[in-house]
Amino acid sequence: MTNEVAQDKSRQRLVLDQAAIEKAASQSLDDGAVTPGYGPWRDDIVQLLNGALATELVCVLRYKRHYYTAHGVSSPAIADEFLVHANEESAHADRIAERIVQLGGDPDFNPRTLQDRSHAGYDDSTELQAMVRANLIAERIAIESYRQMINLIGDKDPTTRRMLEEILSDEEEHADELKDWLGN
Template identity: 30%
Template structure:
């Protein structure tokens, strides 16, 4: 844990415990998003399956990276990332949409919903920290930018599938 980092956050007026709790919620979201993308890529069926699988696998890797970044930030603030995976369901804001329907368009729509929830989570973290904890704010902004890119990537695939269905 970073002593000076913790001191800066505490002196900023931020409630460190509340911030760590919000970061742990984001951490849970990232792990669930990782799995939702990963397993969705495995079960995907339908139009443009190879393209959808590739995109879902790429996003899964990026969600795992986000989980690592958030965990590092939690630790640097003197907290502990969620240690029990069963707690992810209790702490998540974005939730987990079971990819029980393997249709590529259904999977994409589920993941678009997840990205939109993640964008909201990181916007909230950014707003909470932007003038008080620039380290967390920078991390939240960076991850939010990537989540926005993910949403666009998935929306583009939905459009491509829609055009393919018309042919």
């Protein structure tokens, strides 16, 4: 027997288990898209997402403050970029909140605990370069947080992982833009 034939015989076929699919689909219909295949990780994923939601909301507030308070020769262009980033962070927050609800969780918008749950801090700098620097640090915190969440979730929830990967890509773009402004 050749090595190729031996590998074919030892290879496990990729075949769906139709009976298991139908069983999972018919259980707990009130859970909507969440089937038993989500396993014991759903609550942990919702908790991770609520941390990400808090981070995005704090980022929106920081960027908005910086947009309205930026002053200096370069401030109009940088302030406009702050507003673009604020709007994109707000869209991230919306996507995360929608996913939390889809997973059967409750998105936590409580302003009293928002800062404590956020991975990134708020900043009330008044100098333009300090604003850019604070936003760059916050973006780098978000990048590392999303990277860790993606690794933790792995194949446990592919939909959430893809969403986080898309948001991570936006955050990396924000960091690159801010790095360029920091040099100006």
